[in-house]
Amino acid sequence: MPAASLTAFEPRKTPIQARSTITVEAISEATIQVLLTQGADRLTTTRVADRAGVSVGTLYQYYPNKRSLLFAVFEDHMNKVGRAVEVACEDAHNKPISEMIKLVVEAYVDVKMQSADVSVALYKVAPDVGGPALVKRTAQRLRKAIESMLLTAPDVKPSPDRFAIDMMLSAMSGAMRSALEAGASPAIFRKMREHLVLLCQSYMAAATAKGA
């Protein structure tokens, strides 16, 4: 599957009837299951359809091609992550900046850990499916939420710039990715959580100082 731009992956039609919604969800869920139980290379549209209890034809009624299917699953996951971080940002408004960062990082780590298996599965298909583009889009979303949050910080003027936030986010997700792909233990993840907080706090402090 050649790489493609973001716009090529939209689902074919928006389900309105109840039955359709159920079908779409079954397919989506089946995709994850197949990904987890069979692996990325054994994921075929037929297998997904079988697992979802529908025919391939039906699958193609809702997704124009295989990539749009995987993209949709990917997107769901990214939205979940996005929402979790946004909620954390909301909650952290007006708190001291180090507290803000702590909450955001913990929210991110927690949501990734909760869906550790899905995350790992998706890392494997990401390159074929427009992953980088979607990651970029999500990163922008997170950055915006964080910027808004930081503006409410009582103790830091000026707040860190876009670049620093992007750096922080990519460093954080990179570290999580390593750990997830390595199949790290819960104990490791607990320690990572602390250290990522530390990393982000200290970097933001340093970046702000420098920027000033």
Next chain:
Amino acid sequence: MPAASLTAFEPRKTPIQARSTITVEAISEATIQVLLTQGADRLTTTRVADRAGVSVGTLYQYYPNKRSLLFAVFEDHMNKVGRAVEVACEDAHNKPISEMIKLVVEAYVDVKMQSADVSVALYKVAPDVGGPALVKRTAQRLRKAIESMLLTAPDVKPSPDRFAIDMMLSAMSGAMRSALEAGASPAIFRKMREHLVLLCQSYMAAATAKGA
């Protein structure tokens, strides 16, 4: 291509005659070229052989399957990165810790940027090819070099622990990956270089303080 363990990728036979050494290098080089010009999904063994100016059969004399071929290319790249960082570590022995980190980070960023296109191409095939395992192995190698270096630091006792070093490395490579996949401009990379130094320095300081 199903994922597999590291041991499954050994080349098939070691070139004896001079002729075959040339052949192996031609194949390896052709693999990168095809990866860059045609993309990961258009990389077929036939195409690689064509580009290398040999027959498919010849390719299979040296690599038992497609994955071993890609693995070899991946390994070359990782070794290049590994060597660059090790050299930087050597050079940084006995310097102050912040200088050490600066040199290491810059070495890493520079070597990745030099082979930006290969890096991006390899990100795409990594999951199918034993990428995570190889990344892990390389990370260990880098960590060891860094540990040795840190022991010579005149100004920090005790030196940061393994965990912190691994965190730093994964954060750093994650950030680079994001930038490379996004096709960042040289200007951006220059700024990243500075900020990654900052990020690593401040995190190491914080981690050391906390550990103490």
Next chain:
Amino acid sequence: MPAASLTAFEPRKTPIQARSTITVEAISEATIQVLLTQGADRLTTTRVADRAGVSVGTLYQYYPNKRSLLFAVFEDHMNKVGRAVEVACEDAHNKPISEMIKLVVEAYVDVKMQSADVSVALYKVAPDVGGPALVKRTAQRLRKAIESMLLTAPDVKPSPDRFAIDMMLSAMSGAMRSALEAGASPAIFRKMREHLVLLCQSYMAAATAKGA
């Protein structure tokens, strides 16, 4: 093609729609045709599909691999032979033993001669296709039919044991195989028919005498 056990050859899916039943039969028939007209070594899945007027993909919908296809054809043939012998056994119940043997041997010879070409073709693929296992299974089937028949013989107590029956069967099929592979003439086969009757009758008599 490596040898394999009997269980590895099950067809892939059972035809549901009428269309597919036709397809399966066309493929099966085409396999025999290709075997006869092109020979065992020129039998490729593509050629079979072509001859059947379907695509290779369709062939693989019904047979998981080439061997299962040949196995199926082999099985059909063995079933045909099995049925012919069973019918003869039924008809021979309660007749004198020498008459029984005559009928069974003649039934066997006749059914093999009727499908002489298919037999010869199958001898060539048998080793690659689970032939020996299938032959064994069929031999058991024939032996059972013969045992039941012999129990109704009015003139022989006790009836010959399993071992003797197996001997008789393997001698008989071995002789037929030689003649078929040698491309014997109809005249030869007529003579063989008589002599095989003689051979089996005299052996059974001798074996019974000895066993008693």
Next chain:
Amino acid sequence: MPAASLTAFEPRKTPIQARSTITVEAISEATIQVLLTQGADRLTTTRVADRAGVSVGTLYQYYPNKRSLLFAVFEDHMNKVGRAVEVACEDAHNKPISEMIKLVVEAYVDVKMQSADVSVALYKVAPDVGGPALVKRTAQRLRKAIESMLLTAPDVKPSPDRFAIDMMLSAMSGAMRSALEAGASPAIFRKMREHLVLLCQSYMAAATAKGA
């Protein structure tokens, strides 16, 4: 490999020098070893050469193609069988006919059992290699030896005709083939030995009576 006539399998050159003879024997032996340890489908010319400790090129100096190699091995085996039966025939001259048959059958069974593994291996390659033709040739040889022997029998006039002898031989070898392919136990083979004697004796008696 398409089937071919007997003449196409002659070795390329007759080794005269000592070294060549050694090489040819090494290759021949290696062929059997590969056949036994790896199976018919894994038998490649390269593997045979490796096992024999020579290069493929050398192999092709002595055998024009793969089939001639297998044919030669097959031929060796058949010659061994032929010789064994011929010797038995010699020894049986002038004895009563039932003793003759006993000795011949036992000689055949014994030589096949001694090389049981080779026999089984060769059954698998026979169809690809001119097996039937070679079998036919050997059968003629055996038949001649038996005819000569029978002419010296003091107790039977006229001696059985060619046809009956061929029948007996093909029945006997067919029965042995079944048992060998089924991997029969030594105990079974002992019993078979007795029963095959019985079978051949009683058939010859019957056939002679009928012919008269």
Next chain:
DNA sequence: CATGAATGAGGTTTCATTCAT
């Protein structure tokens, strides 16, 4: 709308054989 049979291009891999060294 749903089904699932059919498609067929295209991928990976093997291996008998050759021929320059």
Next chain:
DNA sequence: TATGAATGAAACCTCATTCAT
């Protein structure tokens, strides 16, 4: 003569996608 690197035709098989029912 011996070597073994190179050849490349050809085999098997997969799977995203379509479309008649």
